[in-house]
Amino acid sequence: MTDPELAAARARAAAARxxxxxxxxxxEARLRPxxxxxxxxxxxxxxxxxxxxDAVEAVRERPIAASAxxxxxxxxxxxRLFHRKSKRPKSGRRKSRQGDAS
Incomplete structure (x- = not known):
């Protein structure tokens, strides 16, 4: 290898590094949290x-189905809300457990 070839190879290596x-x-910048x-x-x-x-387009295409x-x-x-309210005791007090003395 001649001196100019060696210098060119070193320059290419430096550029590659x-x-x-x-x-x-x-x-590294992309992998920072x-x-x-x-x-x-x-x-x-x-x-x-x-x-x-997509949702807006679907509603525009099928307004009746979306309303349903x-x-x-x-x-x-x-x-669910109605069912939850109907299970609560009406007096506002908790029901006593069978083992509790009331």
């Missing part, structure tokens, strides 16, 4: 926005 160091710094959390939050925001748009679903969910919630 610099490029590798830059890649390592970038990977704060960066990972930020990326995850951005991904969730983007996905939730897509889901919301909402009514059904409301009925289930109302039935």
């Amino acid at each position: 610099d490029q590798l160091r830059a890649v390592i710094r970038e990977v 704060a960066s990972l959390a930020s990326d995850a939050i951005e991904s969730i925001k983007r996905k939730s926005g897509e889901v919301a748009v 679903i909402v009514a059904g969910i409301g009925a289930l919630i109302g039935a």
